[in-house]
Amino acid sequence: MLGIDNDQKALEVFERNHKGAKSICGDITQIDYEQIKEKIGDKRIDIIIGGPPCQGMSLSGPRKFDDPRNKLYLSYIRLVDEIKPRAFVIENVPGLVSLFNGQIKDSIIEKFTAMGYKVKYQILCASDYGVPQNRKRVVFVGTREDVEFEYPEKISEQVTCKMALSDLPPLEDELGEDISDYATEPTNSYQKLMRERSKKVHNHVAAAHSEKVKKIISLVPDGCNYKSLPEEYRESRNFHVAWTRFASNKPAPTIDTGHRHHFHYQYNRVPTVRECARLQSFPDDFIFLGNKTQQFRQVGNAVPPLMAQAIAKQVMAMLEEKN
Numbered sequence: 001m002l003g004i005d006n007d008q009k010a011l012e013v014f015e016r017n018h019k020g021a022k023s024i025c026g027d028i029t030q031i032d033y034e035q036i037k038e039k040i041g042d043k044r045i046d047i048i049i050g051g052p053p054c055q056g057m058s059l060s061g062p063r064k065f066d067d068p069r070n071k072l073y074l075s076y077i078r079l080v081d082e083i084k085p086r087a088f089v090i091e092n093v094p095g096l097v098s099l100f101n102g103q104i105k106d107s108i109i110e111k112f113t114a115m116g117y118k119v120k121y122q123i124l125c126a127s128d129y130g131v132p133q134n135r136k137r138v139v140f141v142g143t144r145e146d147v148e149f150e151y152p153e154k155i156s157e158q159v160t161c162k163m164a165l166s167d168l169p170p171l172e173d174e175l176g177e178d179i180s181d182y183a184t185e186p187t188n189s190y191q192k193l194m195r196e197r198s199k200k201v202h203n204h205v206a207a208a209h210s211e212k213v214k215k216i217i218s219l220v221p222d223g224c225n226y227k228s229l230p231e232e233y234r235e236s237r238n239f240h241v242a243w244t245r246f247a248s249n250k251p252a253p254t255i256d257t258g259h260r261h262h263f264h265y266q267y268n269r270v271p272t273v274r275e276c277a278r279l280q281s282f283p284d285d286f287i288f289l290g291n292k293t294q295q296f297r298q299v300g301n302a303v304p305p306l307m308a309q310a311i312a313k314q315v316m317a318m319l320e321e322k323n
Contacts, residue, residue: 009290052076090140117142127251128154132164152310162248171206198284204274217268223247257300281306
């Protein structure tokens, strides 16, 4: 397994948590197949997976793939063309599908179709695959094989915030330690899954809020936001996700890289790195490194592992059909 990124700390986390994984840290626009082969030797690359950003597409208009702001996306295309894997997976924000009446989505399909790939896309929601989070992403899958890719089937039960987090230390009157004991035994199958290979809680340290912030948070009921606040506090952060408390009986909203506007469903604080990791479906033995800002970025930028696993199983099943 090889990972490419320009974030050295993220790659340290990647290698630490994936036994035998290798990485290249650098600008992907400057990385070619020869450099990749220096790391992996003559191993065949069957699958390339990535989430290349496409900022320039929304700014420069449809079909202008050579806009310099699209250089990361263009580099992804270039590497797929150089390496010619049996399959590729692209993850992106769902708005990409409707941008410019779908012309960006159509252009992506055209580019890879011209390279010999059959391409499908679908918008998936993480909570449909056992992740306690309503995170939606479009997933493109392309294959050179004469087989049909089938997206994973949804599961029936959704995991709620309370189901995901209730066994972790509350940190009501303390900031906590980076390594600590669980508050309770696991109370459901999701907690058992997250704790399968872990005896301790890592990356679970609370933010040091001011008394004023804690008071304002305390006035927001379970699952509500700034609209529930008294008038004198409501204008302090007046936008749709401001002062939002997680709903205990629902999956969380999208976990991003900041976490300053969402709060624990019960306690008057922002979620810890470990709580965000739980809401992303990272198992508890997956350890994040660096300062808190770096750790939150590592968690928030990720594709939820349980959703990624569901997609990966379908890709592997598709490729094995042709072996």
